[in-house]
Amino acid sequence: MSEEAGALHVRTVAELARGVREGEFTASELTEALLERIRGLNEDLNAFITVTAEQALAVATAADRARNSGSAPPLNGVPIVHKDLFCTSGVLTTCGSRMLANFVPPYDATVVQRLTNAGAVTLGKTNMDEFAMGSSNETSWFGPVANPWDTSRSPGGSSGGSAAAVAARLVPAATGTDTGGSIRQPAALTGTVGLKPTYGRVSRHGMVAFASSLDQAGVITRSAEDAAMLLGVIAGFDERDSTCLDRPVPDYVAGLRRPLKGLKIGIVRQHFDEGLDPQCASRIRAALDVLRDEGASLREVDLPNLALSVPTYYVVAPAECSSNMSRFDGVRFGYRADSPEDLLDLYCRSRGEGFGAEVRRRILTGTYVLSAGYYDAYYLKAQKVRQLINQDFRNAFGDVDVIAGPTAPTTAFALGEKTDDPITMYLNDIYTIGANLAGLPAISLPCGFAGKLPVGLHLVGPHFAEERILNVAHQYQLLTDWHRACPEGFA
Amino acid sequence: MSAWETVIGLEIHMQLATVSKIFSGAATAYGAEPNTQASLIDLGYPGVLPVLNAEAVRMACKFGLAVNASIASRSVFARKNYFYPDLPKGYQISQYELPIVSRGELLILDDDGREKRVGITRAHLEEDAGKSLHAGSDEFSRIDLNRAGTPLLEIVSDPDLRSPKEAVAYMRKIHTLVRYLGISDGNMQEGSFRCDANVSIRRRGQQTLGTRTELKNLNSFRFVEKAINFEIERQREVLEDGNTVVQETRLYDADLDETRAMRTKEEANDYRYFPDPDLLPVEIDEAFIRSVRDSLPELPDAKRQRFVAQYDIRQADAEILTMSRATADYFEAVAAGTDARLAANWVLGDLSAALNRDGLEIEQSRIPPEQLAGLLERIADKTISGKIAKDVFEGMWAGEGSASEIIEARGLRQITDSSAIEAVVDAVIAAHSGQVAEYRAGKDKLIGFFVGQVMKDTRGKANPAEVNRILKERLKG
Numbered sequence: 004m005s006e007e008a009g010a011l012h013v014r015t016v017a018e019l020a021r022g023v024r025e026g027e028f029t030a031s032e033l034t035e036a037l038l039e040r041i042r043g044l045n046e047d048l049n050a051f052i053t054v055t056a057e058q059a060l061a062v063a064t065a066a067d068r069a070r071n072s073g074s075a076p077p078l079n080g081v082p083i084v085h086k087d088l089f090c091t092s093g094v095l096t097t098c099g100s101r102m103l104a105n106f107v108p109p110y111d112a113t114v115v116q117r118l119t120n121a122g123a124v125t126l127g128k129t130n131m132d133e134f135a136m137g138s139s140n141e142t143s144w145f146g147p148v149a150n151p152w153d154t155s156r157s158p159g160g161s162s163g164g165s166a167a168a169v170a171a172r173l174v175p176a177a178t179g180t181d182t183g184g185s186i187r188q189p190a191a192l193t194g195t196v197g198l199k200p201t202y203g204r205v206s207r208h209g210m211v212a213f214a215s216s217l218d219q220a221g222v223i224t225r226s227a228e229d230a231a232m233l234l235g236v237i238a239g240f241d242e243r244d245s246t247c248l249d250r251p252v253p254d255y256v257a258g259l260r261r262p263l264k265g266l267k268i269g270i271v272r273q274h275f276d277e278g279l280d281p282q283c284a285s286r287i288r289a290a291l292d293v294l295r296d297e298g299a300s301l302r303e304v305d306l307p308n309l310a311l312s313v314p315t316y317y318v319v320a321p322a323e324c325s326s327n328m329s330r331f332d333g334v335r336f337g338y339r340a341d342s343p344e345d346l347l348d349l350y351c352r353s354r355g356e357g358f359g360a361e362v363r364r365r366i367l368t369g370t371y372v373l374s375a376g377y378y379d380a381y382y383l384k385a386q387k388v389r390q391l392i393n394q395d396f397r398n399a400f401g402d403v404d405v406i407a408g409p410t411a412p413t414t415a416f417a418l419g420e421k422t423d424d425p426i427t428m429y430l431n432d433i434y435t436i437g438a439n440l441a442g443l444p445a446i447s448l449p450c451g452f453a454g455k456l457p458v459g460l461h462l463v464g465p466h467f468a469e470e471r472i473l474n475v476a477h478q479y480q481l482l483t484d485w486h487r488a489c490p491e492g493f494a
Numbered sequence: 495m496s497a498w499e500t501v502i503g504l505e506i507h508m509q510l511a512t513v514s515k516i517f518s519g520a521a522t523a524y525g526a527e528p529n530t531q532a533s534l535i536d537l538g539y540p541g542v543l544p545v546l547n548a549e550a551v552r553m554a555c556k557f558g559l560a561v562n563a564s565i566a567s568r569s570v571f572a573r574k575n576y577f578y579p580d581l582p583k584g585y586q587i588s589q590y591e592l593p594i595v596s597r598g599e600l601l602i603l604d605d606d607g608r609e610k611r612v613g614i615t616r617a618h619l620e621e622d623a624g625k626s627l628h629a630g631s632d633e634f635s636r637i638d639l640n641r642a643g644t645p646l647l648e649i650v651s652d653p654d655l656r657s658p659k660e661a662v663a664y665m666r667k668i669h670t671l672v673r674y675l676g677i678s679d680g681n682m683q684e685g686s687f688r689c690d691a692n693v694s695i696r697r698r699g700q701q702t703l704g705t706r707t708e709l710k711n712l713n714s715f716r717f718v719e720k721a722i723n724f725e726i727e728r729q730r731e732v733l734e735d736g737n738t739v740v741q742e743t744r745l746y747d748a749d750l751d752e753t754r755a756m757r758t759k760e761e762a763n764d765y766r767y768f769p770d771p772d773l774l775p776v777e778i779d780e781a782f783i784r785s786v787r788d789s790l791p792e793l794p795d796a797k798r799q800r801f802v803a804q805y806d807i808r809q810a811d812a813e814i815l816t817m818s819r820a821t822a823d824y825f826e827a828v829a830a831g832t833d834a835r836l837a838a839n840w841v842l843g844d845l846s847a848a849l850n851r852d853g854l855e856i857e858q859s860r861i862p863p864e865q866l867a868g869l870l871e872r873i874a875d876k877t878i879s880g881k882i883a884k885d886v887f888e889g890m891w892a893g894e895g896s897a898s899e900i901i902e903a904r905g906l907r908q909i910t911d912s913s914a915i916e917a918v919v920d921a922v923i924a925a926h927s928g929q930v931a932e933y934r935a936g937k938d939k940l941i942g943f944f945v946g947q948v949m950k951d952t953r954g955k956a957n958p959a960e961v962n963r964i965l966k967e968r969l970k971g
Contacts, residue, residue, distance in 0.1 A: 090541045103540065110534065112541060209541040216771035244543050245773050323771055326573050329584020330538040334637075350577055373575070373766035382768060 011036045012172040013489065016081050016229035019175055023070060023080035030066035030080025034059050034124055037082050041126065041173050044493065048149045050158075050168040052087045053095045054127040062124045069122070078236065079122030084177045086165050087128040088135060089115050089220070090209040098211050099131040099143035099161075102331050102338045102357035112209020113241045114178055114220045121236045126174055129164030133359045135185055135213040136324070137161050138431045139421060142361040147418050150193060151490040152456055156415040159189030159431075165223045166193040171493040176224045176233055180210060182217045183316055184410075184435025187447035190223055191410035191459020194449040194488060196476065197223045198230040201467050202442030203248040205234075206241030212327040214320035215246075217439040225486055227448060227476035231255035234469060250467065258470035259477040264298030266475065269403030271306050274434060280413045282453035287409050290450035290460045293482055294407070294475070304399040304406060308391040309437050313429060315392065316436045318372050318385035324362075325369025331357065364425065393441040400465040405472055409434055410447040410459035434461055444469045448476045449485040457488070498695045498733075500726050501703055502655035503615075504718075506668055508647050508678045509622070509686035510553045516621050516645035517544030517587065524684045528638035532624075536643040538582030543772050546571075550645040551776060553677040554594045554619050555786045557647060560675055560793055561614050563598025565783055571619075571773045575766040580624035580637050588648075590767040593618035594776060600671075601795065602663040604656070612664050613652030620646050641685075647677070653692065653703065658722040662715050665689060666817075670794050674819045688713045693725045695733070704729070705739040709746050709753055721746035725753050797822055805834035814842060820856045824863050831867030833874055840870060844887050861890050869897035877901060878908050882954055909956045912964060915948070918956070919964050922947045933969055941965065 011033055014022070023030050038056050045051050059082070066080040085091060088098045090108035097103045111119065119125065132142040140148040140163025150158040151171040158167040162179030166189035169177050179186040181199035190197025198221045205220040212218060222233045235256065240249040268291065275284055295301055333339040333353025340352030358366070372381035399406060411431055421428045438445040443463050450460035460479070464472040480486050515522055518535035535542045558565045572590035598614035624639035649668060655661045669687060672678040680687045694706035709725060712718045724746075729739050743762075744753040792800070794816045801812040801822075815825045815838060828837040845866065849856060861869075869886055872878050878886060878901060889900040901907055909915060922944060923930055933940040941962070948961045 088541075096540070098540070106540065108539070108541065110541075208543055211540040212772075214771075243545060245545050246543075246771070322768060326575050326585055326766070326768070329575060329577065330540070330582060332577060332579075332584060334579050335537060335582065336539070346579065370766065373768055375764045375766075378766075378768070 012040055013494070014175065015226050016078070016175045016224060016232055017226070019081050020078055020232075023066070024075060026070075030063040030070070030124060031060065033080060034063035034082060034126070037126060037174060041168075044171060044173060047154055048151060048167050048171055048173075049146050050130055050148050050164040050171070050173065051084070051127045052097055052099070052130050052145050052164070055094055055125055056127075058094070059124050059126050062119075066122055066124060076120065076122035078118065078232070081123050081176070082126050082174050083118055083123040084126050084129050084165065084168055084174050085112075085115055086131050086162050086177065086179050088131065088180060088211040089128075089178055090211070091115055091125070091128065094128065096128065096211070097145070098135070099133045099145060100358065100362070101144040102354075103211075103336075104144060104338065106337055108209075110209065113206035113243065114237045115209065117237050118178070118233070123236075129162070129168055129177060131164055132161035132185075133362050134211065134324075134328070135161040135180055135182055135218075136361050136365055138184070138188060138428050139416070139418070140164065140189075141418060141422055142359055144359060149418070150415045151493050152194065152415065155417055156456070157192065157418050157420075159192035159411070159415065161185040161189075162197075162223060163189050166190055166195055166197070169193070169195045169223050169225060170490060172489060176222055176229055178220060178237075179223050180213075180218055180220050181435075181439065182213050182219075182320060183439050184432035186221045186223060187435050187445060187459070187461065188411050188432060190447040191449075191461070192415040192457065194457030194459075194485070194490070195223050195225055196227055196230050196449070196486065197221065197447045197459075198234060198469070198473070199438065199445050200234060200238060200469055201444045202439075203246055204444070204467065204469065205237050206239075206244040206247045208241055208243040208247075212323075214323040215327060216323060217316075217320060219439070227446070227473050227480055228256065228259060230446070231259055231473045231477070234473070238469075253470050255470055255473055258474050261474045261478075262298065263294060263475065263478050266294070266299035266405070267403040268294060268299050268301050269304035269399055269406040270301055271309065271406060271408055272303055273306075273309065274408040278412050278430075278433065279409055280453065283409055283412070283414065283458045286451040286453060286458040287407075287460060290479065290483075291407060294479060297478065297482065299475075302403060304403055306392070306395040306399060306437070308388060308395050311388050312392055312436045312440055313433055315385045315388045315440060316432075317368070317429060318381050319389065319440070321365040321369030322373050322382050322385075323369070325366045325373065328358070328362065328366050333357070361425070389440050392437060396437070396441045396443060396463075396465075404464070405468075405475055406463045408461050410461040411435075414453045414456035414458060438463050442466065444472055446472045446476050448479065449488070450479075450483070451485055452488075457485070497698055498726075498730055499698045499700075500656055500658075500722075501653045501694050501696065501706075502658075502661045502722060503653040503692040504649075504651045504655065504661055504665060505690045505692070506649040506665065507688050507690070508649065508668075508672060508680070510550050510645040510647055511676065511678050512547055512549045512553065512645050514547060515643035516547050516550045516619065518643050520643065522644050524681075524686075526640055528636070528640060530640065532639040532642060536582065536639055538584070544587060544770075546773060546776065547645065550619055551594070551778070552786060553645075553675075554617065554647055555778065555783065556675045556677055556790060557617055557649070557672065558595035558598060559783070559787050559790060560671055561595075561598035561600055563595045563614060563617070565778055566592060566594050566596065566776075567778055568592065569594040569618075569776045569778075571770045571776070572767045573770045576763045578623065578626075579635065580626045580639070580642070582624065582639060582642055586621060586623060587770055587773070588620035589618035592775075594778075600664065600667055602660060602667050604663075605659050610654075610660070612654045612660075615650045615652050617647050617649040620648060622646050653694075658719040658726070661691060661722055662719050665715060665718060667794075670817050674791055674794055676791075682713050685713065689718060691718060691722055691725075693722055693729070694739070695726055695729050704733075705741050707739065707741065707753075708743045710743055710756065712746055717746060717748055720748075720751055721753055724751060728753065791819070801825075805829055805838070807835055807838045811838045811842060818856070824856050824859070827863030828867045828870070831864060832870040836870050836873065837867070840866060844884060848887075848891050860893065861887075865890060865896055872897050872901060876908060876910060876957060878906055879954065879958055882906050882908070906955060909952055910960060912960060915952075915956050915960055915964055916968075918948050918951050919944075919961070919968055922951065923968055930969065941969075944969070
């Protein structure tokens with residue numbers, strides 16, 4: 004092992020892929036090393052629901068064989084973990100719910116399949132808020148995840164297990180899903196990079212649905228470069244998802260090199276109002292200064308309807324959720340209540356016992372807003388506001404290339420702090436939800452610390468501008484070291 | 495005339511004849527082992543997504559164009575949410591606000607035989623649910639999801655029908671049409687073609703509609719007529735007793751020939767329809783519509799008119815011959831080789847009877863059309879009589895060979911040689927002097943007796959026209 008690259012667990016995807024390719028170490032050695040780390044450190048974090056050690060070692064052995072025969076795919080031997088709502092053939096896929104605590108899918112999600120085909124080695128499935136409904140990872144049936152920067156705090160959610168695992172250097176990269184900020188907010192709270200692509204850029208096939216028109220698969224990594232590499236693998240048309248667009252996939256890694264000179268960055272004034280923690284605000288401003296110093300220009304943009312994004316989201320998402328959750332009825336798979344008296348009892352108790360409180364709350368909200376007599380006032384109106392928000396972004400992107408701001412209003416909050424107050428919890432996604440409603444690509448990247456806790460910079464681009472936001476994030480990371488900072492105890 | 499007027503609208507649920515399901519690649523074939531034709535999509539597995547079958551869209555367009563409807567340039571799939579064990583996702587994917595077909599029409603014959611226009615409100619695509627089996631003493635209900643995801647076209651008529659007979663005429667016409675178009679097998683036993691009827695009555699002259707009831711799952715033409723008849727009578731009694739009709743769903747019980755209340759409006763589900771976010775709107779352009787229009791076959795009405803004009807056959811015969819495309823094709827193949835009127839008579843007569851007797855469809859006829867034409871040609875060229883032809887037909891049906899082969903083998907060639915017939919006639923006259931005297935005394939009807947005797951002695955082979963001519967000449971005395 005070469006000294007300057009450091010221990011295996013701190014290296015990036017790009018570095019590990021190179022290491023296996025060049026024979027610096029084998030995929031098996033790498034897999035063993037990270038499995039060992041997971042065994043030692045996961046207990047404090049609860050980032051994993053399932054560790055697939057045996058399968059991982061078998062895949063790693065095959066990766067080594069492929070390498071030796073000279074037919075290695077691009078991510079050959081690189082360890083990865085998947086949020087536990089990506090279906091994995093033959094491996095438990097729980098969605099963080101008692102409802103699916105026994106569910107073993109017979110197929111792989113497209114995202115999983117593409118990463119596997121690219122040579123990645125799956126080490127396990129990560130903890131998450133139940134069915135991706137939550138912003139703190141506390142709604143998981145398998146217990147909360149701890150933030151590696153302070154284990155009394157939440158890593159955010161819903162992709163909290165993925166973010167914690169990457170931040171704690173248990174794995175270089177993880178998949179996640181983002182419906183209202185579920186990749187970006189945990190990335191911000193754990194000092195990692197979280198990329199949510201454009202809606203339709205990555206197939207949703209095999210991703211258990213929460214809110215179908217908002218859900219999008221993405222990745223959590225430690226560098227923008229890694230996010231670019233992985234996006235190149237998972238993006239692209241899939242005939243099994245009608246909402247997945249048939250558009251060419253650019254070379255995202257090649258796009259990283261573009262200089263910042265001439266970049267026009269939009270700033271939304273309301274993002275810096277009193278809702279934002281002052282320490283976080285100063286970190287964001289400092290990050291914007293770094294970009295300006297490299298030749299980017301800043302200008303204010305107006306998103307007049309953005310203030311309506313949280314209420315709009317909490318109509319649209321629960322509506323779709325209420326319908327998507329209907330298939331969990333105790334009849335064909337998943338949790339079934341003991342000795343039901345009749346069909347109604349089977350439904351009521353299976354769902355009542357199988358779903359946690361937050362999922363039940365959203366099903367009820369969604370059922371209400373779709374009901375006869377309320378549909379126009381809630382669902383239809385929310386869809387109209389969604390169009391307006393989309394239009395606001397479209398107008399703004401006439402003037403700027405990206406919109407920058409905070410990812411979350413605060414740094415990581417204490418576990419238990421917000422569990423009794425769903426509204427405050429929902430407001431944690433105030434800066435991220437707009438990108439979901441408008442289907443835009445967005446990324447969160449570490450830009451410093453408030454106290455000992457990381458702060459995330461949020462970049463949003465126009466539809467299919469992943470290349471540009473990755474480029475800006477990468478250029479920022481060439482100038483700063485925040486993404487190399489490692490939580491104490493996990494170095 | 496009754497003081498009451500009946501108002502009926504029909505909703506026909508028709509299975510489209512696609513090879514695979516509307517949102518998955520699983521087969522739609524009927525009769526497979528339970529749950530062997532259900533993919534993960536049909537089972538509503540977590541994570542799987544529907545992908546629309548383009549063929550189902552094409553078939554819906556065919557229907558729309560055939561009933562002169564407008565085809566939506568943009569139609570939307572919606573989720574109809576309700577819980578039932580045979581509905582795997584907890585919602586049915588259907589179309590709600592923006593159906594693919596709207597504002598069509600169909601001409602039927604009303605009870606007085608006059609042509610009448612029936613409006614078609616809309617036709618929309620949707621997926622079928624599975625089947626629940628509640629068998630006898632078994633404490634479990636069983637579910638077969640083979641049917642789940644089968645494409646259906648739901649065709650909704652305007653409330654333009656005024657009698658049970660009109661309702662049946664409309665349903666039959668749709669049935670004929672969709673089989674012509676090749677978009678449904680129309681098989682009612684297998685549930686490929688079933689219907690709900692919305693029925694209300696009102697005082698004649700009244701403008702507003704009466705309260706309607708919905709009769710569910712009528713799966714034969716006979717049941718449609720009987721169920722509506724029962725329901726009209728029931729509603730009339732309710733109203734004449736001074737009560738009001740309750741808006742409700744009723745189920746027709748064929749065994750008892752009655753309808754029974756299933757659920758009232760208040761008990762109806764709130765389906766919470768909303769656009770399905772997993773499917774994009776269906777966008778159809780002019781070029782697609784043109785390509786579908788170009789693929790349409792000749793439709794029943796046009797074919798019937800052509801048959802009357804081209805073959806000079808009766809309206810009524812043309813109507814029956816064009817009821818199915820297969821029958822029409824068969825007829826045309828026969829008519830190509832012989833006299834068309836004779837062909838019509840035989841297809842509608844002996845051939846139909848034989849098919850019915852053996853329970854066969856015309857496609858399965860034991861006598862191909864060219865062979866039937868061969869038989870009819872032997873009648874036309876006087877080789878055999880029509881009566882003998884019936885025997886030859888039976889021989890052909892039994893697989894004894896072509897008409898000519900059977901005629902030769904059995905020696906059935908008609909006797910047209912007048913000297914041979916004259917000899918038999920003379921013998922008959924000599925043997926029946928009594929009857930000859932009566933005939934000559936004016937009892938003309940006895941000619942039939944003499945013809946019968948001659949035919950008997952020639953074993954039916956004498957040319958009947960020739961026999962008549964010679965008999966009349968000799969009997970003149």
